[in-house]
Amino acid sequence: MTNLPSLEVCLSPALLHLYDTKDTVVVIIDVFRATSTIAAALDNGARCVVPVASVEECISLKDKLDNCITAGERDGKVAPGLQYGNSPLEYPTSFIQHKTLALTTTNGTKLLHMVSDADSIITGSFLNMDAVCAYLIRQNKKVLLACSAWKDRVNIEDSLFAGAVAEKIKEHFTMECDSARMARELYLQSQQYPSILEFVKDSNHYRRLSGFGLQKDLQYCTTPNLHPVVPIYNGKELVVAS
Numbered sequence: 001m002t003n004l005p006s007l008e009v010c011l012s013p014a015l016l017h018l019y020d021t022k023d024t025v026v027v028i029i030d031v032f033r034a035t036s037t038i039a040a041a042l043d044n045g046a047r048c049v050v051p052v053a054s055v056e057e058c059i060s061l062k063d064k065l066d067n068c069i070t071a072g073e074r075d076g077k078v079a080p081g082l083q084y085g086n087s088p089l090e091y092p093t094s095f096i097q098h099k100t101l102a103l104t105t106t107n108g109t110k111l112l113h114m115v116s117d118a119d120s121i122i123t124g125s126f127l128n129m130d131a132v133c134a135y136l137i138r139q140n141k142k143v144l145l146a147c148s149a150w151k152d153r154v155n156i157e158d159s160l161f162a163g164a165v166a167e168k169i170k171e172h173f174t175m176e177c178d179s180a181r182m183a184r185e186l187y188l189q190s191q192q193y194p195s196i197l198e199f200v201k202d203s204n205h206y207r208r209l210s211g212f213g214l215q216k217d218l219q220y221c222t223t224p225n226l227h228p229v230v231p232i233y234n235g236k237e238l239v240v241a242s
């Protein structure tokens with residue numbers, strides 16, 4: 001009998017209803033690219049990131065919030081009416097410091113709004129992987145690693161990140177769900193490749209986004225620990241957890 005909290009992996013938003021998120025730390029994962037952009041913007045000094053479900057709501061925040069810029073995409077391209085895109089490289093300190101980033105994306109911000117009764121919601125990506133792992137160990141609570149996937153279809157990069165986290169913190173949790181095991185096996189398999197980028201290069205999402213000329217983003221988003229912050233959702237905004 002163990003007293004360790006449980007860790008589960010939800011591979012798609014379409015499966016979220018199967019999981020009990022009460023008293024659970026939910027980690028929203030959207031490696032390409034929403035949760036990578038959130039980590040980069042906050043680590044580079046953004047005051048906060050406001051995740052928004054619709055393009056219309058995002059546009060309306062421009063004049064409502066102080067020093068706010070609007071950003072986001074639909075199907076990999078900047079949505080009409082928004083000022084900036086969903087690239088972590090668009091948000092260096094020189095640009096984003098002290099600003100509020102209102103962000104809406106196809107998959108990541110949508111999933112975040114689907115979680116209603118969690119203990120807390122944080123966001124994870126390779127860019128803040130070790131910070132997320134350390135945070136989850138410190139909390140010592142139930143964890144759900146929730147993959148944003150792509151329009152409900154399971155994807156490799158989010159599953160891989162879930163597997164990396166599960167593998168790194170496995171001693172601190174019980175893991176009984178097969179999706180956690182599958183994600184960990186995927187991560188272990190990826191270790192035989194020269195880099196995460198090489199492992200995900202043949203994936204659907206990689207192909208789609210590289211078709212838009214976003215290779216630099218894809219490389220950046222697969223680089224571990226460039227932005228060691230834990231973005232936490234306070235019901236309105238994502239801010240850096242203390």
Ligand SMILES: O=C(O)[C@H](CS(=O)(=O)O)OP(=O)(O)O
Binds near residue numbers: 074077105106209
């Ligand atoms: O901007 C992104 O990287 C994707 C675009 S797409 O829908 O996969 O074409 O959105 P995200 O919500 O960050 O997955």
